[in-house]
Amino acid sequence: MEQNLTIEQLERYESAFDADLAKKVAMRAVTANGIVKAATNPEVMRKDRHQFSVMLEQGKITNQKQSGRCWMFAALNTMRFAVMQKLNLESFELSQNYTLFYDKLEKANYFLENILETLEEPTDGRLISHLLKDPLGDGGQWDMLCNLIEKYGVVPKEAMPETAPSSATRELCTYMTRKLREFACVLRKAHAEGKAADELRTRKEGMMETVYHMLCIALGKPPKSFPFEIRNKKKEFIREENITGKEFFEKYVGWNMADYVSLINAPTADKPYHRTYTVKMLGNVKEGRPVKYLNLPAEDLKNAAIAQLKAGEPVWFGCDVGQCSIRDGGIMDLDAVCAGELFGTEFGMDKAERLDYGESLMTHAMVFQGVNLDEAGKPTRWRVENSWGKEAGAEGYYVMSDEWFTEYTYQVVVHKKYLTAEQLSELEQAPILLEPWDPMGSLA
Template identity: 65%
Template sequence: MNTTISPEALCSLEQKFDQNPVHTVAMNAVYTNGINACARNYPVDREITHDYSISLTQGKITNQKKSGRCWMFAALNCLRFALMKKCNLETFELSQSYTLFYDKLEKSNYFLESILNTLDEKTSSRLIAHLLSSPLGDGGQWDMLCSLVNKYGLVPKSAMPESYSSSATSEMCSYMTEKLREFACILRRAHKDGESMEQLRARKEEMMQTIYNMLCISLGKPPKTFTFEYRDKDGNFHRDCDLTPKAFYEKYIGVNVNDYISLINAPTEDKPFYRSYSVSYLGNVIEGRPVKYVNLPIEELKKAAIAQMKDGEPVWFGCDVGKRSSRDGGIMDTELYDLDHLFDTTFGMTKGERLDYGQSLMTHAMVFQGVNLDENGNPNRWRVENSWGEDAGKDGYYVMSDRWFDEYTYQIVVNKKYLPKEVLDVYESEPIMLEPWDPMGSLAK
């Protein structure tokens, strides 16, 4: 058996390629137009339409721009739904810059605490490498948003509008990441030199001041109180003065985020269904709600999502948005591209195998705003509200086929009232702790 690619082997590869004239046609087409354009399976456009038997009315499409805040946008788009209904509004936006500020502040504290908890780990260890890889990236999960809301409340977008750095976070994140890695180096070196934990924590307080300063300079200072003014759909003007962020949340949104829990579908051998899971070193608010899920068969996720939407409430979900999807028309379908015939091969990994071998994981969070149920009451396509502006998809919305849901949807968030006691009991049980680098610990961006 040859271990190298010899000239003879290379010649054989070329000859076998040339034996099939379809290869040459495919090569010429892809060379000019690209893979997805040539593999596009046009009957899918006719089959997967933007029409639904259950469709919720939402405000204007939001736009996270050049930031990885999809998990925030999706959660705030769910929460604004309640405010719009309560205040009789056509549309409304909560401040994503406000939650970004406190997420970065809390993640910085979480990172430095993680460094203090791992001082005796070798710098070359996998754990330290993981912690240093992304100390305060934009991504997040539902439970992390709950921790922010519970601690800091929310504000209207008018009270803390977008800034350059909130809409394009790369510069801010780059410099803050550099500083946090420097801080990690200082703390670990000081520990090696014999400083006490009390001395190290004093250093950490100074470090957090630097982080706070950087955030204020980049995003502006978040409001402590503000005046909420709006005109409802009937033309009536309303004003509420001197609201705190927590008072605003309680009065105008009133959703108890702690009533909502995460369900995942991870069909891998190491994660049995009907068990609860958490992930080590994953979070933002130290004293906040831990990231926690119940792993269930995919049909259970669908049942819960449909039940919540039937009651008129949207559903936060996480998926691998880049797989078999198109921004043009906003279609997400496993048969959107006929890659098997284009490349004369098959792509045959299962969902579990894709998770195990790094081919797929949750990358993006969006909101289910509807579903189409067939004559037997089974879902065949899902209405998806994205946060990439109105130019992505169809006026900002995507349509997801049910078979795509099966393969690339990994997480949904639903109210506990839509779940059977069996699932709630599992959620309340002691979770199995997953490694920090487990694919189910991925962050939606």
């Protein structure tokens, strides 16, 4: 057989294409309308109804706009639910700019510490290349948000509103990344020149001051304390003067963040179920808790999420949102986009193979606000609160089929009390260390 692609082969391919009427019809549909639109299956709208046997009510839908803060929006949306319930509010929103400020600040420090810990690594090696690729991007993980909350608390949106750079973070990330790569270069060159560790740390201190100033210019200065004023559904006025972010969280959210744990479904051969995992050099707050997951079958993630929803509390989760989903109407279903039928082929990898071969990983975090259970108590579809504004989906909400959950949901966060005794015991294991570039190190 020929190693090269020959003209004769191309002619055979063209003849086969021309003889297939379905492919010619597909070509006309796709070239005029695009792949997803041509392959969209309208039948799923009938099946995936926005009706649920267990359904929580949330305030106005949030909008992360042109920023990659979905993990942050999703987490704060679970927390604002607690505030709204406690104060009997119609709607409420926590400041995503406040947590963004401290996330960028802490990620910069975490990055520079990683650079100081890897000074002997070659610049063109895989580890340094990985660290330099995205020093302080917008993405994050649940445990990273916990670290921010425990250190800085949360504030209402009015206490630190959005700015132009917080709502469209590309410019800020570009300039801060440029500066951090420069700082990494300075530190590594100084080390190569024989500078002492104390001098490198002194230089790092000056670098962090620059980072802080850049963030203040772009995002504004975060408040040390603020007045909290709001009116509830009964038109009663609530006021509190000079409350800090940590005090606000403790009083109005009141969670012990250590009680909330991450369950993942990664069915790859290198990650046996019922074991815990962490990822090297993944984090934001240097002194904070590391990212930690318990890997379980998908059905276990579903059972824990259902238990929490039945108890009246929403669930943070991470998934690969771009797979088999329709923005108009808000559908996440394996049959939503029939691309295989359109192209006359099959996309046959399973979940483990997609992870192993880079076809899928967690890309987005959202919130489960409900689930539909059949007569046997099994889930058929899930109610999803997104953070893309009310124009996306059905007034900001999506419906996810249970089969889609199985294939493309990778993580849920639940309170420990919804785990079995066996799972609680498994959670106590020392985590297995994954490499920094492992797919489970992806950030939503």
